[in-house]
Amino acid sequence: MIAETVCSAVSVAGLGIAAVTAYRKRFLVAARIAAYSLVPIGLVMTGAVGWLADTAFSPTAWAGFVVLGGAWLLFMVTRALERRGGGTRKERKAAKAAAEAQAVAPAASAPSLGGQTTRPAAARPAAKPASEDFSDVEAILKKHGI
Numbered sequence: 001m002i003a004e005t006v007c008s009a010v011s012v013a014g015l016g017i018a019a020v021t022a023y024r025k026r027f028l029v030a031a032r033i034a035a036y037s038l039v040p041i042g043l044v045m046t047g048a049v050g051w052l053a054d055t056a057f058s059p060t061a062w063a064g065f066v067v068l069g070g071a072w073l074l075f076m077v078t079r080a081l082e083r084r085g086g087g088t089r090k091e092r093k094a095a096k097a098a099a100e101a102q103a104v105a106p107a108a109s110a111p112s113l114g115g116q117t118t119r120p121a122a123a124r125p126a127a128k129p130a131s132e133d134f135s136d137v138e139a140i141l142k143k144h145g146i
Contacts, residue, residue: 003053007040014038 014037
């Protein structure tokens with residue numbers, strides 16, 4: 001009973017403020033204030049305020065909210081741990097072993113630390129004779145008459 005009275009008073013006060021705002025020719029703001037002030041009386045008329053008042057003073061309802069909050073907290077913690085840890089201990093060990101096996105190619109030697117790439121002698125391209133290196137340059141120069 002008191003909740004309905006308070007909501008009605010808030011709505012009437014809000015509509016009064018909206019009327020004063022509209023009198024000052026600020027119609028958009030007045031319409032917004034009127035919309036906000038009609039919400040409490042609408043909640044009273046739908047019965048939501050009565051349900052909320054019954055729920056607010058019910059220890060069973062509060063215990064239910066605590067249980068829901070605990071379930072939500074447990075869900076979020078397990079989800080964060082799952083993302084962070086990557087699963088069970090066996091799964092982490094298997095993933096680590098697979099990563100180490102793929103880190104170095106089977107025929108590769110020890111990784112270079114200096115960032116220099118050295119190829120074995122067989123993998124280096126054969127050096128071209130000096131006459132072949134400048135043949136294309138000579139052709140261009142002859143074309144231009146130099």
